Every structure is written in structure tokens, then in C-alpha cells.
Amino acid sequence: MAKTRDPQYHRLVKKLINTERSQVLKSLLNSLSPNEVSGILLHLNLKHQLAILDLLEQEQVPLVLKELQDSSTVLEEIVGQFSSDKLTDIVEGMKQDDAADLVSILDESQVDAVMENLPAKSREELTTLLQYDEESAGGLMTPHVVSIVKDETVGEAVKDIQGYIKRQGFQMFYTAYVVDEHRHLIGTVTVTELLLADRRAKIGNLMNFDVVAVDEDLDQEEVVRIAKEYDLVVVPVIDKHLKLIGRITIDDLVDVMEEEYYEDIGHIAGTGAEEVTEPSVLRASRDRLPWLVLGLLGGFLTAIVMNSYENAILRIPEVAYFIPLIAAIGGSIGIQSSSIVVRGLATGAIQTTDLLVRLWKELRVGFLNGVVCAALLVLMTLYLTEDLQMAITTGLALVVVVCFAAAVGSSVPILLKRLNIDPALAVGPFITTTNDIFGIAIYLAITFSAPFQSFSI
Template identity: 30%
Template sequence: MEKLNKHKRHQYSKMVVDTLKNEKINEFRHTFLDLHPSDQLDIFISLNQDARAKVYSYLSPEEFANVFSGLDIREQKLYFLELAEEYSSTMFNYMFTDNVVTFLAEINTERADAILANMDKDKARHVKRLLSYAEETAGSIMTKELIRISSTEKVSNVLERLREEAPTAEIIYYLYVTNVNQELVGVVSLRDLIVASPEETIENIMSKKVISVEEDLDQEDVGHTIKKYDFLAVPVVSKENHLLGIITVDDIMDILEEEATEDFEELSATKGSTDIDLSGYETAKMRGPWIIALMFLGMLTAGVIGYFEETLEAVVLLSVFIPLIMDSAGNVGTQSLTVAVRGLALGNIKQGGFWRMIKRELTAGFLLGLVCMVSITVLISVIYGNWILAVIVGVSLLCTLTVSTVVGFIVPLIINKLKFDPAIASGPFITTVNDILGLVIYFSIATALMHLL
């Protein structure tokens, strides 16, 4: 099934719209169902409400389940309201369990209970089980649609089962082998199955070294496992090694994208407000707490300047370089913060490497400060003809950049040790803290050397 280019997608979109407008049911079904799922999704989203209503009547709940699964959660909640109750309940029966769980977790409990009551009993039971897991754990994002096989089965029997069960399984590239107690004991790839002799038993071709994740593992750690081993899917097991379900790479990619977005929002103090569909009021409401908190924190900066008022009055020229000190401190702090948060997210900052990383950032900050000190000292001496002032600003930059680099790196590590998301040490927060430190260093050195000016 070939994915359409932009020109062909436009042509097919026009064809679909025309068949809906003229109520040519068979022609619509032939054209629409022959498209790649991604193209079906793009075309469906572009339709107006009347056209979508016809799609619901022309497609069976099973056929529309694929389209609905591909929508993002905001679109799902919108289009769900257009579906008849019986139609939607049947549709959920044909969706993969993890996709149903994701949708139900985002709507109110009363409506979710009503949907579960109308679903197939076995399907609903699996969904309820997944909903009982804590959010953002392996158990909450796994799916139950997998193929289990026994180590005593013959290859020919498994291939025959595949023909029957593959359409309802989320992935068939890996087949997981369980014993009579439903414990995970091995894995067989589809390739191994195809090349093996039909009379061979699964026990003789399976790999007993199975990489799995426990049901309560954090979803980010699941993503790291799949990335590390280049898996298309990973099995989820209980503490007793019972096979509970699988997590596929496409679901993990969506989750890691969400996690990266959350980290970006935290780093920029815009948590929850990056959705472009939010109104100005909603955006301001989400950003407001951070801005107000930073405003009060910024008052400390004013307090520092006020504390050294006598120094400023004695040498007014010192005020010219305040923005330079503050900007430099904030910039290097944000750089180190980004390195720390990204390193923690990717697992690059290993246990025992803390002091090595601190040493690295301290060295980097010192060298950056040294270069800046030499440059600004020469520049100020030439422009203002005051080498004492040049030394004050230069040494202040050296100390500020050295300290700010370490602060920007160490704060998210401390927050991570306290079991909080290190990204909450946002860029604006680190910038404000380093502004204060930079000013204290600058005015302390200026006050100490003021008698030489």
C-alpha cells in the first residue's frame, strides 16, 4: 500500500469528497479503503461535519476503528461526540486495548464507565485491568493483543495459528513463548519461524534470553529499553514473570515525543501552554504561575542592587556592565541546565559519574570565563581607559561564569535526586538565580576594589 505524495493526496481527497457528496457508497469505499491509513487519516480530518457523518454510515465500526485510532486525543474527543452510542461501542471492540485505554483515561469517569458497559465483556475486562495501573507505567501503556505460543508446539501448527490470529494481533514479528503457568520462557521471531522445518518444535528454535520489562516500570525506561535493543516490541511481565502484554515501538515513539514536549515546556516555563489551539486566556492562565513566581524571585535582584547602592553611587559607570554580567550568567547556566536535563533523560549521567561531570562543567565554566575575562579587560581598557574597572568586570565575569555553569548543571541533578522531574529547574528559573549570584559577585568585587577606582 503506497503512501501518496502531496499531489496524489489532493486528487484522492477530491475523489473522496465527490463520492461522499454524490452518495456513491461503493465508489467511496473502494477509493477510501484502498488508501494508506495515514492518507485516510489526512483526508478524514479535512472533511466537514456532513461529510464525516456519511463516512460513519458508509464504513463499518471495524473499518473506522483504524481511522479513529490514528487521531490524536484532542481530535478523538471531538469526533467521538458525533458517533452513535452503538457504533462507538462496537468500534472500541475492534481497537487495540492500549488505544482504548488511552482514550478512556482522557475522558470523564462516568462516560468511560458507560462505554465499558456497552463493550464486549472480555475486551472491557482487559481495558479495566490496564486502567488500574498507575499512569506512565509499562502496565498502563501495554496492549493485550499478542500471540502466545507453547514451547511444545510444532512450527507448522504455529504458522497455521498465525493465519487465523494475526489480523487481531498488534504485532506478529515476535512470538512469545509461555509455559503452562503463563510464565515467559522464550521468544521466536517471525523470520526464525518461516525458515524452520515445519516439524521442528518451538523449544528448539526459540531464544531463551528474553528481554522484558516489569509492569510498574516507568514508560521512559521502557523507551530506553526498546531503543537500546532496537526492538519493535517488548514484552511486559509481572513480578512472577507472567506474560501480561506487549509494548510496541510506535506507541513508545508517541510517548517519548510527549515526554520531550513536557521537558521543553518545563525548561521554558511554558508547561501545558504549547498547544497552539489554546486561547490567549488559557495560555496566560498556564504560564501565569511561573511568571509571577519569577517576578517575585526577580525582586531579589533588585534587592542586591539596592544593597550595593553606595557602590553604584560612587562609581556610576559600574551600572553600564550590569546587563553584561546578568546575561552572561544566565546564558551559561541555561546551557549547563540543558546538558543536565538531556543527560538525565537519556540516562547518560551514570551513577558514579556525578563528580566527573561536575569537574567537567567547572572546567568548562572556568575556561569560558577566562576567555571572556581577557577579552572584556582589553576592550574596557581601550574604550574607557580605566584598567581597574576592566579588572573588576573581567574577574567578575570569570567568577560568575565558573559558578553559574556549575549551578546550572547541579540544580537539576539535585531535583532529580529528590525524585522530581529535573526539567522543573526551568531556563528562566536558572537564569534568575544566576543573575542574583552574578550581581553579588560583581558588586562584592567592585566594593572591595572601589578605593582603587
């Protein structure tokens, strides 16, 4: 009946490995879903990972490795230990698009050996898929796609499909693609419609002429957007001559969505592409370190900026107390604006031509919040320094810093996108660091500038 996932399995498995109960382990493993097994593998070291894979039924191995595709370092380590015969078996047991993904992480000698062992037809299909950019529609698709012809009857189409399945093996499909004699995609019929139609009806009379298809070179992010826009479960892929060459299924699209979102979250948090379950501390450090060094350099620059105000700060040390606050608020406003823009650019809700519109909007939002924060800051400063003029200057400086932060946060991602650089890279550590440096410089410059200096006399 209804299954639910048991997250505690991997503890049990570890115990079974440690107590060398391999028969129990074997029957347990083979009763789990590939996803569950891959989840367990992520919690083990290489030696135990290989032991587990040895205990699996042969047809389970490709499915489990497919699930590991999001954890590329783990997968690379594992397949690096496999013989070319074993790899060939695995590649043959996978869907073509997954096989291409797996082959693309092998080293050259392994690829050559696997390719040599494969039957000619699979080798040819795989070679074609490997030519596509991994992040394009071509790289996501499987070349196995059910197509039927306009002039057939439903009965003939069903026979066609049965013949196709005899040749290629059974695959779930939801939509049959209608092609003309040159394999141009001209329409679709859903399986539901085929099932319910009279077997003598002509496909041409059943089919929907409105087909949404994507070009083989289209970026995967765009493919996801189109699938979502038209609520597609399968997206057909066409080549430059509008011929049907493959299909992308929703499970691959969901994987892409996840990947992209995690990338965005990683950029905002400064963890880069790091994976949750990555077992190595060293690798996690390496992924996160660049962002920290960036923060460190930014911090060094702020120290230099503050150093240049040494005498002023010694005269009025209270000014320095508000520096962490100014940096925090400026950084927060910057990150708020930029993450809204990055999200909008990713979903298409914001266009790169919207620069001024967006800048204006974010400036107003930033200004409004800046004024509220400044009012509170004036009270806080008064409480701490009992100096009205200083309180007003600090509040004023905050508003300027906030507007600067909103401007940087909203325009940098759009400008980067125009330059074809992933705007998600700019958010997070980069935006906060920039705002720290300039925010503090602006704050000190305003607070210690001549017109506001009377309070220090």
C-alpha cells in the same frame, strides 16, 4: 506508488467546509491517512471537527482519534460531544491499549455508559489495562500477544497462531513468544525464523533463550531505554510471577520518545507541555505564564538587589551597564550545564551518583569559557570606561559568576533527580532566573567590595 504527505490538504478542506461541498469533502477525507485527517482536525474549530468526523467512514473514526491522543485537550472536547453508543463503537474499533488511553480521558458518567455497553470480554481487558499507571509498561501494552509452546512443532505453532488470529483478529507481529505451561516467558522465535524453518522442526530447537522483557510497573521512559538498548521492535511485558501478559509495539514507544523529548524542550523553553497545534490562545498563555511570572519575581529580586547598591551605582553608573551582560552569560552557562545534565540523566549516560564528577567537569568547562569571556569583557569595559582597574574587576566578577552558574546548573538537576523530581523541570526558566538573581548579586558585591574600590575614589 510512493505517497508523499501533502501539508496543504487542510487549506483545501477548510475551503470545502466553507463552501459546503460535503460530497467532495467526504471522498477526499476517506482517501487520506488517519494521521493526515487528524492533522486537519487540529486546524479547525470544534463545530467543523465534528462535521468532519461525521463524514468519515465508521472504521476510520477510531484511527483518527488515536492519532489525536497527543493533543489531549482537543480530543477531550471532541469526545465530550459524543453519545455513549458512538463512544462504545469507537472504543471497540481501537486496539486495547489505545482504547484504554481514550477511556481514561472520558468523564465518569461516559466511562460507566461505555463500559456497560461493551461485551464482557473487552470490558474485562479494558478494566485490567485501566488499573495501570498510564506511563507504565502496563499502561502502554496491549494484552493481545502471540505465544506458542516449546514442545510444539513449527506447523503446530502456525496452527495455534491461525486459531489465535481467528479469535482476536489479524495483527502484525514480528516475534512469537515461547511460554511454558504456566505461561512463563522462556524464549522467542522471530516470524522470519518460523517462516523459513521446516514445519516439522521443534520450537524448542529454534527458539532464542535470551529474552528481554519488562515488568508491568516499569516506567515508560525505562521501557524506551531498554527497547533502544536491545534494538527491540516489540517489548514483551511480564507480571510479578514472570508470566507473559502483553506486548508493547514500537509505534507506542516512538510516541513516548517524542512526548519525553518535547517535554524536555518545553521545559528548557518555558512552554511547559503546550502543544504546537493547540488552537486556543488562552490555553497557550496559561501554559507559558507560570515561567514568565517566575522570571518576573526573579527580576523583582534583582531590582531590589540593585536598589540596595543605589549610591554605589550613582557613583559609577558604568557598572550597571554590564548587568544585562553578566546576567546573560551566567544564565547561558547555567542552561548549558543543566541541559547537558538533564539530557545525560534521561539517556542514562549520567548517574545520580555522578554529582561530584559532573560538577567538577562542568566547573572546568565553565571556568575555561568564563576566562575567555572575561578576557573579552575586560577589553569591552576598557573601551567603554577607559578604567583598567574597573575592567579587571568586571572580568574577575564574571569568572566567579560563571563558576557559580556552572555549579548550580550541573548540580540542581542531579539533586532533583535524587529527590525523584523530574530534573527537566529545573532547567530553562528556573535556572536562568536563579542565575540572574545570584549572578547580579555576586557581580555587584565583588565590584563594589572594598579591595576593588580604589578606582572609584
